[in-house]
Every structure is written in C-alpha cells, then in structure tokens.
Amino acid sequence: MNFWINLNGSFTLYLFKKEVRNYIMQVIDEKINRVKESTDDLMQETFEETANNFLDQANDFKGSLYSLAEKFNSLNEDLFSYTNQEKEDSLKNLDKLKSLLSNANELIARVKRNRALYSIVKSELRVFRVETSQLNEIIHDIKLKYIDLPNDKKLREAANKLKSQF
Amino acid sequence: MIEYLCTSDFIRSINNLTRKPKYQYNSCIKDIKDELKEKNITQIIDSAFLLYQNMELHVLKIRIKKSEQRVGKSGGYRLIAAANNKTNRIAFLQIYPKTGRFKKEDFDKDDELDKHLETLQKEIETNSIMKFNLSDVELGDFI
Numbered sequence: 001m002n003f004w005i006n007l008n009g010s011f012t013l014y015l016f017k018k019e020v021r022n023y024i025m026q027v028i029d030e031k032i033n034r035v036k037e038s039t040d041d042l043m044q045e046t047f048e049e050t051a052n053n054f055l056d057q058a059n060d061f062k063g064s065l066y067s068l069a070e071k072f073n074s075l076n077e078d079l080f081s082y083t084n085q086e087k088e089d090s091l092k093n094l095d096k097l098k099s100l101l102s103n104a105n106e107l108i109a110r111v112k113r114n115r116a117l118y119s120i121v122k123s124e125l126r127v128f129r130v131e132t133s134q135l136n137e138i139i140h141d142i143k144l145k146y147i148d149l150p151n152d153k154k155l156r157e158a159a160n161k162l163k164s165q166f
Numbered sequence: 167m168i169e170y171l172c173t174s175d176f177i178r179s180i181n182n183l184t185r186k187p188k189y190q191y192n193s194c195i196k197d198i199k200d201e202l203k204e205k206n207i208t209q210i211i212d213s214a215f216l217l218y219q220n221m222e223l224h225v226l227k228i229r230i231k232k233s234e235q236r237v238g239k240s241g242g243y244r245l246i247a248a249a250n251n252k253t254n255r256i257a258f259l260q261i262y263p264k265t266g267r268f269k270k271e272d273f274d275k276d277d278e279l280d281k282h283l284e285t286l287q288k289e290i291e292t293n294s295i296m297k298f299n300l301s302d303v304e305l306g307d308f309i
Contacts, residue, residue, distance in 0.1 A: 076240065080229075084216055133264065133271065134240040140272040141215060141227070148275050149218045158283040159220035165290050166223065166250050166257065 058120040065111075065124040072104070072131035079138050083145075090142045097139050104132045168207055171295050172258040172308075173285050179261050180308045182268065189267045190234045194243055195305040198261075201230045202300060207251050214247075218279065222252045225259075225283075227273060232263065241265040246273060248286060257286050257295075 079097075083090040111125055112118050118125070149155060183191035202210060214226035225248055232242035246260040259282040262270040273279075289295040298307065 073238075073240065080215065130238075130241040130265065137264075137272055140274065141217070144272075144274060145215075145217055149279070152275070152280065154280040155218065155283070156220065158280040158287070159218070159223055159225075162248070162283050162287040162290075163221060163223050165287060166248065166253065166255060 058117055062121045062124050065121055065128055069128040069131050072135060076131060076134045076138060083138060083142050087146050091146055094139065094142055101132060101135050101139060169255045170298050170300050171255065173289055173295065175260055175282055175285050176258040177308050183263065184305060191263060192305065193234045194261065195303065197230050197233050197243065198245060199300055207249060207254055211249055211251060222250050224249045225279060244273060259286060
C-alpha cells in the first residue's frame, strides 16, 4: 500500500514536473518567436524605412541638382553673349563669378565624397559639371580677351602681318 | 559666299580627334557644318566669342554642338577660327573638345594664338593652305 502511495506520488510529481517543463518550453518558444518577430520587424523597418528615406532624399537632391544645372546653363548662355560686348561689367563681375564657381566646385566635391549619394546622382552631376566647366571657361575667356590678348605683342605683330593677305 | 580655309594645325587636331571611332569625335566635321551652314559671315562673327580683333580680322572661338553625345554646346567642341568680314574668308585654326578622352578645359595664352596666325599667313603665302566648300566637305577630306 505504502509502496503504491509512494509510487503514485512520485508518478504524479513526475507528470507535474513534465507538464511544467513543457509549459516553460512553450513559453520560451513563444518568447523566441516574439523576439525573432520583433527583430525581423525592426530589421525590415531599418532597411526599408532608412533606405526609403535615403532614396526619397537622394531623388529630391537629384531633381535639385538637375534644376541647378539648368540655372547654370541659363546664366552661362547670358554671360556668353554679354561678356562678348561689355568689357567693364565683365571685369567687374569676375570676382563674383569666381566665388560662384568655387562654391559649385565645393558642391561637386561634397557629392563625390558621399559615395552612396554619388552613385545615384552620377549622371546629373555630370551635367552639372559640364555647366561649371562652361562657367570656368567664360571666366577664363574674360581674362584672355580683356587682359591677356590685348597686351600680347607677338599676337599684334602676327595679326598685322596676316591682315594684308587674308 | 564664304571661302573656307584650314591650316595644317587644324588638320592635325582633326586627325588626332578622329583617329579612333571609339573616342566618339567622328561627327565633328558634320557638327561644324551644321553650326555654320546657312549663316553669313556677319552672323558667324556675331554668334561666336570674339577673342581678338584687329580691324577687319576677327579671331573667334565658335562653340560647336557635339551630336554624338547629348552634351549640347557647353560640352561640345571649340573651333578657333580667323574671319575677315571684308574678304568673306574664314580660316579654321584649331579644334578641341570640351568632353571625352581628349577634352581640353581652355584655350589659353600657352596655346600661342600668334603662332596659329603665323601658320595661316605662311600657308596662304606658300599657297599650301587647304580650301574647301563647306557644303561638300567630309571628314575623309581631312584625314
């Protein structure tokens, strides 16, 4: 009899312990799943949101850069015909144009340093660089036309010699 | 009608640009023709950047659109030419691209414009200058 009570008691305890272990396992298992879910959510959020935010900003920047290139193009076209005729004003504008060019070059350098952004706006940056290069050329031409060439003695001699035959 | 001439310096620069099609400069003669055709000499002088003037002699920097790439005039070619609006003559002195493998940023003092004018004068004097009709000329005439 005692044997049976003991045996029965041990067996009940055994079943109880087993049940508790199963329960704990289930709780842990659910916890693992929840933590994993949270990790996946955050990972998704991190990659998707951060990536989406970055892409949104990069696309905005792309548009701004293209629009800035158009503004430079318009300025260059105006300067091109204006500097052809207006010596005094062209020379007066020289410092302002150099400062504008320096800022534009700084912008290009900053974009190139940001590799992720650079890879997205590469073609717009190329268009922008063509325009800044045109501005650089205009600055250079102003100096050449109004400062360097008029004082070039050899050029004057060559032009005088050519005039009668050409 | 405008009489077009070109110096050996110009021919050298064209040869240099067009020696390999992969450099994408082969359209340059066509692009020059597109820019200058249907313009009289006054229109050509007025639309170009006047680098230097000595009476009727004008030294011009003409911006040429590059048709092989969508870079417009800003990223196209620069044609340095001498024009005389009395004799109706234009001489091509040099050409360089603003983009691509052989791109050149600026035409400057070191490019010795006086030497280009001297070359033109000597080649006219010795009758070794190349004369052409703009509407008929092709790239092959220069290379």
